[in-house]
Amino acid sequence: MPQPFKIPQSVLVVIYTPALDVLLIRRADGQEMGAEYWQSVTGSKDSLDEPWACTAQREVQEETGIDCSVGAAQPAVLVDWQLENVYGIYPQWLHRYAPGVTLNTEHLFGLQVAAGCAVRLNPREHTAYQWLPYRQAADACFSPSNAEAILQLPRMAALAAIQQESVA
Numbered sequence: 001m002p003q004p005f006k007i008p009q010s011v012l013v014v015i016y017t018p019a020l021d022v023l024l025i026r027r028a029d030g031q032e033m034g035a036e037y038w039q040s041v042t043g044s045k046d047s048l049d050e051p052w053a054c055t056a057q058r059e060v061q062e063e064t065g066i067d068c069s070v071g072a073a074q075p076a077v078l079v080d081w082q083l084e085n086v087y088g089i090y091p092q093w094l095h096r097y098a099p100g101v102t103l104n105t106e107h108l109f110g111l112q113v114a115a116g117c118a119v120r121l122n123p124r125e126h127t128a129y130q131w132l133p134y135r136q137a138a139d140a141c142f143s144p145s146n147a148e149a150i151l152q153l154p155r156m157a158a159l160a161a162i163q164q165e166s167v168a
Contacts (some may be wrong), residue, residue, distance in 0.1 A: 003096075005096065005097050005098040005101070006044045006096045006097050007044050007045045007046075007047070007048060008044070008089070008097055008101050008103060008104040008105065009044065009045045009048070009104070009105050009107070010042055010043055010044045010045070010055075010104055010105070010106050010107070011041075011042065011043060011045075011052060011055045011056045011059055011106065011107050011108075011109060012040055012041070012042050012085075012106050012107070012108050012109070012145070012146060012149055013040055013041040013042075013056050013059065013060055013078075013108075013109045013110070013111050014040050014108070014109070014110050014111070014149050014150055014153060014156075015040065015041060015060070015064065015066070015111045015113060016110065016111070016112055016113070016134065016153060016157065017112070017113060017114065017115045017117070017131070018112065018114075018115065019115065019133075020133065020134045020153055020154060020157065021115070021131045021132060021133055021134070021137075022040070022131065022132055022133075022134050022137035022138075022150055022153065023040070023041075023064070023113075023119065023129060023130075023131055024038045024039065024040065024129065024130050024131075024132060024137050024140055024141070025038070025039060025040075025041065025063060025064070025121060025126040025128070025129045026038050026039075026126055026127050026128040026129070027039060027125070027126060027127075028123070028124060028125055028126055028127050035142070036142075037142045037143075038130075038140045038141055038142060039141055039142065039143055039146050040141070040146050040149070040150070041056075041059050041060050041063045041064060041111075042059065042106070042146075043055065043058070043059035043062070043063070046058070052080065052107045052109075053078065053080060053109075055107075056068075056078060056080075056107075056109045056111075057069050057078065060078075060111060062122055062125075063121070063122055063125055063126060064119050064120065064121065064129075065118070065119060065120030065121070066111070066113060066117060066118075066119065068111055076111055076112065076113045076114075076117075077111065077112045077160065077164065078109055078110075078111045079109060079110045079111070079112075079156070079160040079163070080107075080108075080109055081108040081109060081110055081149075081152075081156050083107075083108040083149075083152075084105055084106060084107050084108065085105070085106045085108070085145040085148075085149075086103055086104070086105050086106070087103065087104060087106065087144075087145055088102055088103060088104075089101070089102055089103065089104050106145060108149050110153070110156050110157065110160060112157065112160065134150055134151070134153045134154070135151070137150050138150040138151045
């Protein structure tokens with residue numbers, strides 16, 4: 001049975017520590033094409049009505065093993081950055097989308113985790129991970145929108161900290 005087409009609505013989750021070290025994961029399918037594609041957690045909605053935060057939580061769990069759901073054992077704070085990017089889908093991945101679909105809308109989140117947070121990759125999707133200071137992480141990303149999101153991390157992390165303090 002053929003795979004259903006991907007929905008052109010996805011999340012990008014920048015996972016970081018209090019020191020602003022960023023988790024990057026290497027795509028398995030990039031190595032097949034002779035390239036190393038380092039990125040943050042990304043993934044498409046499973047259905048059009050799936051809330052962005054649910055997509056983000058699911059993708060983080062699937063790709064890294066980090067549970068950022070409410071009440072999870074590890075303290076991790078998922079914050080909706082209220083930002084979206086619209087970009088052209090890379091030609092090598094257009095076949096995953098319905099004919100004529102060429103643009104994807106990407107919704108951004110940040111996820112602060114403790115330093116030393118355990119990472120468990122899904123080997124079908126990713127083959128390695130690394131923690132890098134945020135500027136180095138931005139430089140290592142293959143995606144310009146991912147790099148730009150990482151460069152916004154100091155400002156977005158500060159805003160998230162202020163929000164957390166006002167809730168507490």
